[in-house]
Amino acid sequence: MAEKEDTGLAYFYFDFNDGYKQTLEGLLLSITLQLASQQQNRPEEFELFCDRFRSGQQRPGVKDILNVLLAIVRHFQIVYLIMDALDECCEQEGVLDLIADLVQASPSINVLVTSRDSTDIRIALGNVLTNVVSASLDGISLDIRTYVRNSLSRDPKLRARPNHVKSEIESALASGAHGMFRWVECQLESLRSCLTPASVRKTLNSMPKTLEKTYDMILARINPDYQGQVYMILQWLAFCVRPLRLPEVAEVLVLKPGTSTLSEQDRLFCDCDVATIGSGLIRISDVNEVRLAHYSVKEYLMSDQRKSMPSPSFHIAEIPTNCYIAHSCVTYLLLQSQFGSPSPDSFLKLPLLDYAAAHWHDHARIALRAGDHSEHEIHTKDFVDCTIQLLDESRGLAYLNWLRMSDPDDWNRRDLSKGECNVPRSLYYMSFLGLYDMAKKLVDRGDDVNARGGQFGSALQAAAFRNHCDIIRLLLQNGAEVKVQGGLHSTALNAAAVNGSKAAFRILLEQQGQKEITGSTLVAAAASGAMEIVNMLLDNGEDVNFQGEDPENHTSILAGNAITAASFQGHEHI
Known part of the structure; x- marks a missing residue:
């Protein structure tokens, strides 16, 4: 089927063991690249998309990818999209909306979805899917x-x-x-x-008659001497952002959050013994990746039934488990700093280093989700205090080493030779990553809210681009300047507009005042396709023919007018 030039075929499996393969962005990027690879003459929109994001200075949003996908679809007579195990997706609502949008956008798109039976999925897809087949x-x-x-x-x-x-x-x-x-x-x-x-x-x-009773029996058989270690492994595997390799999982067992040394007495004689103590609950692949044996293992461990069981219950919950993992990662980064600057050998001697540097903040975002961590206040406070040590530029190499190993402002790239002069202040990163608790601590200790640095130029512009409204308010309340020029999008208002961050745009607009908006903001809003922001600016009397200039980046979408920017992004409605 896929060999026919006028037919496109793309397949995506929502893998519960891989955080990115459970996301809407992961789905969109995968099917877009699969379909693009099947075309000899790729559409101009795809080439422009690659040119725009190739440098890595900016990450494509869901809207950007969707516009390119629809452009690619128009070059096929018929397209088949297969989405397997939708019930394992952690962003089901977004994916279900996408399926409806795709089917309505093009009659040439045919979608096959597989899933365990779910009322929510049935209802959401009821109006767009023509056939529902139950397995006999x-x-x-x-x-x-x-x-x-x-x-x-x-x-x-x-x-x-x-x-x-x-x-x-x-x-x-x-x-x-x-x-x-x-x-x-x-x-x-x-x-x-x-x-x-x-x-x-x-x-x-x-x-046992049921799968739940089977898991009860497996847990009951675990040697009491290793119950704590098995629980640690299960927590990491349930919420790891990417699949963990065997040496990484073995390292988890000697890492205790908040300590200054590794617990060598708890180290397994052989990494392969992970399979022995976790038998029946985990699986190790041919490439040494360790995963939960099945999606039902995670469901079982997170169930209310396990929560009510006597200790050890092995119950896991999203917020405390992510707090534990984030705290462990930060502890590991602090431990590494005791050995000086990282080298390629560091990642062999400390196998969890790559994961800790790249993903501690992914777990922190979940652990510190507003309103969700009061029940675990003590553990949360310990984690925040530990992280502030990591972010203290004056206390040694820990902060600089983290960014050398994985810089979130540069697509998590590794540059072990990075110097202090090339690193923004920690408040910038906490604003960029949306970690309010950390940002508040840094502001309270007197960090400069207007410090320059980073691809967005300031903490305010970074927060505006990422639509972190609570941090925007925090920075403004503590003297952040809205009108300051510089960074990837020139101003914070432009950054909010170019990413279609409506809530952030309103906050900044109210602070700056409508009379002081520049024409480049309209260009940025047109590029994002955010009709509400565009209408707001046009009602304010902005010049539709304003010709922008971006002194820091002449290939930027701000170096043009609103019509050019909207056309470049495929926003015909703008």
Whole structure:
């Protein structure tokens, strides 16, 4: 099908073990690049898109990617989009809206969605999908029997069992599965340890009836000496932003948040022993990536049932778990600074370093989500205090080393030779990343809210571009200057406009005053496609023919007029 020149085909799997593959942005980028790769003559919009974002100074937004995707779709007669395991997506609402928009935007788009049955998904897609097919339990039962038979013939341990024992296993598992492959997988794992016909029959006769009971049994079998370590592993695997490698997971076991040394007494003799202590709950791939064995493991651990169980309950929750991971990452970065500047060897000696530097703030954003961390106030305070140590430029190399290893202002690029003169102040980064608690601490200790630096030039412009309204208010209340010039978008108001950040734009507009808006703000708003902002500016009497100049970047969309900017971005409605 995909070999036909007039037919486009793109497939995307929402992988619960990979944070980016659960997002709307991840979906859009993947299908856009897949379809673009199938065209010999790619549309001009795609080439302009690549030219604009190739430097890495600016990250494309969902609107940017969607506009390019629709441009690519117009060059096909028919397009098939396959989205697998939608129920595992963490941004379901956005994806469901996207599907509706795509189907309405082009009659050539055909969408196939697979998912566990969900009322929300059924309702959301009811008006756009023409066929709903439920998997037949009879068909699944045949597939399960085939799966069991293949496992018994290929597994090194099970294939050595006598034929009559294998027949008993096949019959028992096929009849007890009730459509659950994962349940069968867990029972096979238990049967691998059975060394006699009697133990096989005892295991078959005592099999839990449900997947939840199966997980209860797996947790109950964990050696008490390793329960704490297994819990640590499960927390990391449930919320890691990207798949963790085996050495990284092993390192987690010797890392205690808030400590100044690694707990070497808790280090496994061999990293591969992670599989032993987490048997039945985790899976290690051929490329040494460690993942939860199945999406249902995370659902089970987060369930209210586990929360009410006596200790150790192994219950995990989003806010405290992300706080624990973020605190661990920051602790690890502080530990690294004890050894001086990082080198390539540092990432071998401290295997969790790459992840900690690149993703501590991803976990912090969730952990410090407004209004959600009062129940865990003590742990949150400890984490914030620890992070302020990392952000204190005067207390050694920790802050500079973090940015050498992963600079969020530069697409998390690594530059181990980066000098202090090339690094913005910590308040800039907290404003850019949207970490209000940290920004408030830095402002309260007297950090300069108007300090210059970073690709956006100031903390206010960075917060405006990212639409972090609480931080914008914090900075303004403490003397941030709205009219200051410089940075990627010249002013904070422009930054809010160019990214279509309506809430941020209103706050800044109220502070600056409508009479002091420059024509470049209209150009920025036109580029974003934000009709509400454009109308606001036109009602204010802004010159539609204003010709902009961007002294810092002559290829910037601000170096033109509003019509050119809107056309460049494909915003025909503007």
